[in-house]
Amino acid sequence: MRELVMRALDTARARGAGYADVRVVGRKSESITVRNRNVEALTADETMGFGVRVLVDGYWGFAGSNRMTLEEADQAAAEAVRIAKASARAGGPRADLGPPEVHQDAYRTAFAKDPFAVSLDDKIALLIVVNEQMMKVKSIVMAESNLYYQRENKTFASTEGSYIEQELIETGCGIEATAVGDGEVQKRSYPNSVGRHQGTEGWEFVERYDLPGNALRVAEEAAALLTAKPCPSGVTTIILDGSQLALQVHESCGHAIELDRVLGTEAAYAGTSFLTVDKLGVLQYGSGVVNLTADATIPGGLGTFGYDDEGVPAQSTPIVREGVFLGYLMSRETAAMLGMRSNGTMRAADWNHIPLIRMTNVNLEPGSWRLEDLIADTDDGLYMETNRSWSIDDRRLNFQFGTELAREIKNGKLGDLVKNATYTGITPQFWGSCDAVCNRDHWVVWGTPNCGKGQPEQVAHTGHGAAPARFRNIQVGLVR
Amino acid sequence: MDEPGLKNIADRVLAASAADQTEVLIFGSHSALTRFANSYIHQNVARTGFEVSVRAVIGKKIGIAATNILSDESLKAVAEKAVTLARHQKENEDFRSLPGPAPLPQAHAYSQRTADCTPEQRASVVATICDAARREGVTAAGAFKTGVSEIAVANSLGVFAYNRDTHASLNTTMMSATSSGYASRLSIDIDDIDGTALAAEAIDKCLRSTDPIAIDPGEYEVILEDYAVTDILDFFAYLSFGAQAYQEKRSFMTDHLGEKVMGENITIWDDGLSPETIANPFDFEGVPRQRVDFIVGGVAKGIVYDTYYAGKEGKTSTGHALPAAVTFGPVPSNMFLAAGNASKEEMLASVERGIWVSRFWYTRPVHPLRVIVTGMTRDGTFLIEKGKITAPVRNLRFTQSYLDAMNQVELIGGETRLHEAIAGVSRVPALKIRSWAFTGATEF
Numbered sequence: 001m002r003e004l005v006m007r008a009l010d011t012a013r014a015r016g017a018g019y020a021d022v023r024v025v026g027r028k029s030e031s032i033t034v035r036n037r038n039v040e041a042l043t044a045d046e047t048m049g050f051g052v053r054v055l056v057d058g059y060w061g062f063a064g065s066n067r068m069t070l071e072e073a074d075q076a077a078a079e080a081v082r083i084a085k086a087s088a089r090a091g092g093p094r095a096d097l098g099p100p101e102v103h104q105d106a107y108r109t110a111f112a113k114d115p116f117a118v119s120l121d122d123k124i125a126l127l128i129v130v131n132e133q134m135m136k137v138k139s140i141v142m143a144e145s146n147l148y149y150q151r152e153n154k155t156f157a158s159t160e161g162s163y164i165e166q167e168l169i170e171t172g173c174g175i176e177a178t179a180v181g182d183g184e185v186q187k188r189s190y191p192n193s194v195g196r197h198q199g200t201e202g203w204e205f206v207e208r209y210d211l212p213g214n215a216l217r218v219a220e221e222a223a224a225l226l227t228a229k230p231c232p233s234g235v236t237t238i239i240l241d242g243s244q245l246a247l248q249v250h251e252s253c254g255h256a257i258e259l260d261r262v263l264g265t266e267a268a269y270a271g272t273s274f275l276t277v278d279k280l281g282v283l284q285y286g287s288g289v290v291n292l293t294a295d296a297t298i299p300g301g302l303g304t305f306g307y308d309d310e311g312v313p314a315q316s317t318p319i320v321r322e323g324v325f326l327g328y329l330m331s332r333e334t335a336a337m338l339g340m341r342s343n344g345t346m347r348a349a350d351w352n353h354i355p356l357i358r359m360t361n362v363n364l365e366p367g368s369w370r371l372e373d374l375i376a377d378t379d380d381g382l383y384m385e386t387n388r389s390w391s392i393d394d395r396r397l398n399f400q401f402g403t404e405l406a407r408e409i410k411n412g413k414l415g416d417l418v419k420n421a422t423y424t425g426i427t428p429q430f431w432g433s434c435d436a437v438c439n440r441d442h443w444v445v446w447g448t449p450n451c452g453k454g455q456p457e458q459v460a461h462t463g464h465g466a467a468p469a470r471f472r473n474i475q476v477g478l479v480r
Numbered sequence: 481m482d483e484p485g486l487k488n489i490a491d492r493v494l495a496a497s498a499a500d501q502t503e504v505l506i507f508g509s510h511s512a513l514t515r516f517a518n519s520y521i522h523q524n525v526a527r528t529g530f531e532v533s534v535r536a537v538i539g540k541k542i543g544i545a546a547t548n549i550l551s552d553e554s555l556k557a558v559a560e561k562a563v564t565l566a567r568h569q570k571e572n573e574d575f576r577s578l579p580g581p582a583p584l585p586q587a588h589a590y591s592q593r594t595a596d597c598t599p600e601q602r603a604s605v606v607a608t609i610c611d612a613a614r615r616e617g618v619t620a621a622g623a624f625k626t627g628v629s630e631i632a633v634a635n636s637l638g639v640f641a642y643n644r645d646t647h648a649s650l651n652t653t654m655m656s657a658t659s660s661g662y663a664s665r666l667s668i669d670i671d672d673i674d675g676t677a678l679a680a681e682a683i684d685k686c687l688r689s690t691d692p693i694a695i696d697p698g699e700y701e702v703i704l705e706d707y708a709v710t711d712i713l714d715f716f717a718y719l720s721f722g723a724q725a726y727q728e729k730r731s732f733m734t735d736h737l738g739e740k741v742m743g744e745n746i747t748i749w750d751d752g753l754s755p756e757t758i759a760n761p762f763d764f765e766g767v768p769r770q771r772v773d774f775i776v777g778g779v780a781k782g783i784v785y786d787t788y789y790a791g792k793e794g795k796t797s798t799g800h801a802l803p804a805a806v807t808f809g810p811v812p813s814n815m816f817l818a819a820g821n822a823s824k825e826e827m828l829a830s831v832e833r834g835i836w837v838s839r840f841w842y843t844r845p846v847h848p849l850r851v852i853v854t855g856m857t858r859d860g861t862f863l864i865e866k867g868k869i870t871a872p873v874r875n876l877r878f879t880q881s882y883l884d885a886m887n888q889v890e891l892i893g894g895e896t897r898l899h900e901a902i903a904g905v906s907r908v909p910a911l912k913i914r915s916w917a918f919t920g921a922t923e924f
Contacts, residue, residue: 033807038572042565043544043805046558049529061599062525066548083512083524086599090607092520120568128570141728144807180729185849265517268621268653268662271841274923352527389844391877393856398877398922400854402846420847422854424877424920455515455623456525478854478879478919479846 004073005157008052011077013159017054017084019097020077021158023309024050024068025351029150030116034127036143037135042124049351052077056084058094064352098336100160103313107306109169110299111202115149118203123147126211133215134177139223142178145211146196147171148449149203154309162311170302170461171205172198172449177219179226186225186419188218188404192243193387198447198461199300221405221417228417231406233477237381238423239374239470242438244403245364246446246464247387252427253285253292254362254462255453256396257319257327258345259334261357270453271394274427275325277338285325286431289367292320294329296344296360301463302447303362305347309355312344319362323432329357349458356454361445363465367437371468374436376412382476383407383414384421400424400478423476433472442467481508481530481630483642489532489550490634496559499536499566501578503635505764505803507531511627514602519610519620521603535804536562537578541569544805576791579767581638587752587759589645590628591669597626597648605675609652612679618686620679622652626670633766641766645758648673649900653859654686658924659872661685662707662839662859666898666905668758685838685860689872694921695863697876701834702916703827703864709817709908710899711840711855712882713748717812717902719848720883721750721774722800723789724809730848732883733780741780742886747818748775750784752799757814757898758905762799769799772812775886786810802903813904820892820909827891827912829867835876835918836862836869851882856922877920888914 005022012020026048033041049066054077061084063076127145134143149171156164174196178187191197191209199205240248260266261273275283285292296314298304305314310332319327329345330338334357346355375383389402406421407414425433445465452459490504508530515523532555533546543565547558602624613620630644650673651664663681665673704712725731732741752760752769762768765787773781785793786801789809800810828836835857843855857876862869893909 031805035807037570038574039542039569040572040807041544041805042542042569043546044561044565045546046554047531047546047548049548051527060522060524062523064525064527064529066529068549079526083526083599086603087514087521087524089600089603090516090519090521090610092518092522092610095522120565124568124570141730178728178730183849185730185847263518264619264621265522267517267655268515268623268651352529354523354525389846389854391842391844391854391856393875393877393922393924394841394858395922395924397924398856398875398920400877400879400920402854422846422879426923456511456513456625475920479852 001155004068004070005155007070008073008077009157009159011074012052012054012081015078015081016056017081019055019159021053021156022050023351024155025152027150027152031146031148032123032127033144033146034131037128037131039124051351052080053354054080054084055095056081057088059084059087060095061087062354095333096336097332098341101311102161103307103311104163106165108167109200111169113203115171115203130175130211130215133212134219136216137219137223139179139181139226140177140219141180145175147173147206148196156307156309156311158311164307164311166306168305169200169202170198171201171203172196172447173206173209173211175211175215175218177222179222181226184226186222188222189386190214190218192446193404194450198302198449200302200304201300224417225405225419228419231418231421231477235473235475237378237470237472238474238476239378239381239383239468241385241468242442242444242466243446244384244387245466245469247390249362249364249464249466250448250462251390251392252396252399254359257329258357259328259330262328263334263337269455274395274397279325281326283325284323285320285428286323287434288322289437290320290323290431290434291365292362293365294319294360294362298361298445301361301445302449302461303360303463308344308346309348310342310346312342315343317343329359331357347460349460353458356458358460359451359462361463361465364437366440366443366467369436369438371438371442374438374470375409375414378409378470379411381409382418382421383409397427420479421476422478423474424478425474430471433474434469435472436470438467438469486630486632486642487640489555490632492555493532493534493559494634494636496556497536497563499538499563501537501636503535503578505533506632508630509627512599513623513625514606515623516606516610517621519613521606524599532558533803533805534558534562536566538566540571540573540575541566542572542575543569574792575788578635578637579639579765579787579797582768584641584768585753585761587643587761589668589759591646594626594646594648594668594670595628597670602626608675609679612683613654616683618654618656618683620652620654624650633764635766639766641762643761650675650678652678652682654682656686656690658691659686659689660859661689666900689860692872692874695873697918697920699915699917701831702913703831703836704911704913705838706897706908706910707839708837709911710901710906711843713815713817713906713908714902715845715851715853715882717815719845719851721783722809722811723783723785726783727789727792732849732851733783737780739780740778742775742778743889744778745820745889745892746775746778746886748815749773750812750815752814754814756907760813760904763801764803765801767797767799767801772798784810784812811903815901815906817908819894819896821894822891823894824910827910828864830891830912831864831867834864836864846879852879853882854879874924875922876918878917879919880917885913885916890914
């Protein structure tokens with residue numbers, strides 16, 4: 001491994017690179033999907049490859065290959081340099097990475113039970129039991145449950161002298177029940193929607209979420225939604241559960257604080273951001289109870305690691321304090337543009353992609369409320385759970401979310417079920433209307449394993465710590 | 481690699497498998513992408529890779545394993561892993577068999593010019609676009625992607641299918657302080673991609689949309705350019721036209737075949753062999769693609785199948801399988817919305833008060849059965865009054881049933897254009913629609 005890495009760096013330098021780094025990534029993953037009692041996919045994937053990233057006279061080039069030979073290291077490094085020289089043809093500023101980052105280290109995810117060591121029969125049996133529980137409910141047409149776990153070994157080396165090895169373990173699980181009837185299709189998911197919840201943990205993650213103990217409830221809720229009241233249309237108070245709030249943070253804060261977007265390099269695809277550099281340190285992003293932190297060091301978070309893919313150590317960075325916007329997610333290059341130092345958020349989806357600024361664990365810090373007290377303190381509104389749909393404009397201002405389930409709140413008590421619930425708003429006004437956040441007892445670092453960005457598109461794994469929170473004067477119910 | 485190379489890999493895997501039936505799916509690609517923003521290249525990448533996926537069947541038990549390591553040892557190991565996984569499986573009573581061999585049609589979707597494209601060629605086109613932007617006082621962003629893809633499918637029942645194709649796609653967004661304009665092109669042949677014309681289209685849109693005004697959300701007549709219309713077909717493909725959603729009654733097509741579900745002027749089909757698409761002769765099981773009519777004159781006609789979901793209805797696959805590890809069921813890959821005979825000028829003249837939409841952004845389903853989708857407009861939204869564009873407007877959010885919209889199409893463009901789609905490509909015209917629900921506005 002070290003020989004291949006060093007060969008690629010040497011070739012890049014010899015061909016004219018002023019800076020080069022090499023990442024070798026090997027990933028082993030397994031996934032099991034049970035659908036209507038059938039194990040529809042039982043898969044094991046193994047990939048390995050390397051990517052060479054170079055700067056030649058301040059212009060970028062990258063080439064990757066899965067042929068793990070010294071000759072291929074030469075070829076990829078040479079191709080990366082040729083590409084970088086071509087990049088110069090369109091002109092523009094030369095990249096500056098700021099001060100060198102030199103680290104020689106090793107990092108491993110801490111976990112209790114190796115998910116690969118649990119028997120396949122036990123895993124399948126778990127998912128079958130879960131499916132059978134869900135299929136007991138008459139109107140369920142689709143019961144699906146899945147497990148996913150991966151081990152990723154990464155080696156990073158640079159011409160500045162870094163050599164970092166990491167072993168990262170992730171485990172995820174999810175169940176879904178879909179009910180059909182009365183002209184409706186309704187779905188409930190657990191612990192999170194869009195497939196599954198995931199963390200940098202071992203099998204203990206799956207055990208903690210007790211899928212069998214929740215399967216029947218999930219199916220019954222999906223069935224009950226078929227005949228539930230439609231979401232009213234109007235302006236009201238809403239309380240969002242932690243998993244929905246995690247996605248709210250992801251879309252309206254996490255993406256908005258990516259400095260590459262702010263500086264325009266994602267403009268054509270993912271979009272830009274309303275959090276332009278003139279707003280740093282002065283914009284009232286939210287109310288005084290809104291505190292956000294980007295923290296790649298939390299044990300178990302899906303955005304937790306030792307070093308990013310530029311070899312910068314994982315860090316915790318204040319983003320919003322008492323509502324005031326204070327920080328970005330940065331790369332070495334974008335940080336240097338602001339005269340700052342990277343806070344270690346560059347990550348690539350695999351060996352064959354370049355690193356981009358990606359969310360780590362962007363967290364809404366817990367407040368002081370117990371959820372029961374918060375509901376009791378609310379006269380009229382909706383409690384909304386589990387994301388169903390999400391959409392936001394390309395500067396991260398106008399959003400609309402739908403949730404799988406909502407319940408009326410009347411005179412401080414939870415009431416009837418509500419279906420097809422949506423809410424909409426403009427980011428700073430929305431966070432400005434937040435008047436209460438629940439405490440650490442309700443706080444979970446939700447894993448989002450499906451964050452898309454970049455071209456070619458890369459899917460990143462991000463985390464978001466959140467507890468339920470309340471928002472006043474929110475427009476709800478725009479589905480007719 | 482090439483056909484003999486991929487066949488050699490497939491044969492080695494099949495020989496190593498102890499399963500009753502074995503399928504080998506091999507992807508190979510060399511792709512490159514030159515990305516630009518703020519009118520310079522900020523990202524420039526290339527990658528080469530292969531992936532071998534094995535589906536092993538023992539009785540009615542199925543295991544899938546994949547690797548991108550092509551050594552003898554690795555190929556033998558991946559075959560054995562798939563068998564091991566299958567042995568741990570539960571019986572899937574709905575599984576019938578892997579498909580058997582069938583005559584494969586030929587496809588012509590390869591351009592040597594595209595395969596030979598160099599980073600210097602891409603950079604030269606990008607430089608042209610950036611120079612055009614500078615001349616007009618706007619900034620350019622976008623991406624130019626070229627590549628060669630190979631696919632081979634083989635199974636122990638005698639299927640062997642091989643295809644290679646090329647793609648060249650270029651998009652650009654031009655931006656001023658208050659506006660933006662977008663244009664994109666997609667072809668198998670890089671010579672079809674005219675960077676100068678693309679830049680001109682996006683610059684024109686950007687300059688015409690400066691200083692947008694705010695308008696109130698509500699129901700408006702709309703003209704959707706083809707960039708927006710392709711999104712409508714994507715959601716029908718994803719939510720409505722596949723056998724899995726149909727059989728689970730999650731599709732509006734369920735129980736409505738033979739009935740009128742859209743306007744009489746709407747005809748939608750899938751045809752992977754048409755010369756007007758990026759031809760695609762077989763699916764990921766090696767089954768030849770059939771033309772499937774979904775909607776003919778507004779009447780629901782059919783859906784797409786893979787072998788598994790076809791077997792559940794006693795039918796045969798239409799050649800629309802996804803790779804075996806994907807549990808989403810079959811989906812269309814080469815969709816068409818039939819052209820009409822209207823020009824954009826005629827569409828514009830027909831609108832009393834409405835909105836011109838260049839493109840949609842971040843669209844997501846809100847209600848799958850009714851195909852209600854929410855999303856934003858982007859890169860050029862205009863107010864139309866008395867048949868003329870009178871002002872650019874700030875971007876709007878919509879929450880609209882695409883199914884309802886297909887019952888309100890008044891005019892259909894005479895020209896169609898190819899776009900990337902959810903599982904392939906789509907060819908669509910522009911549409912004029914009587915009523916569209918804009919449910920919010922944003923601040924730019």
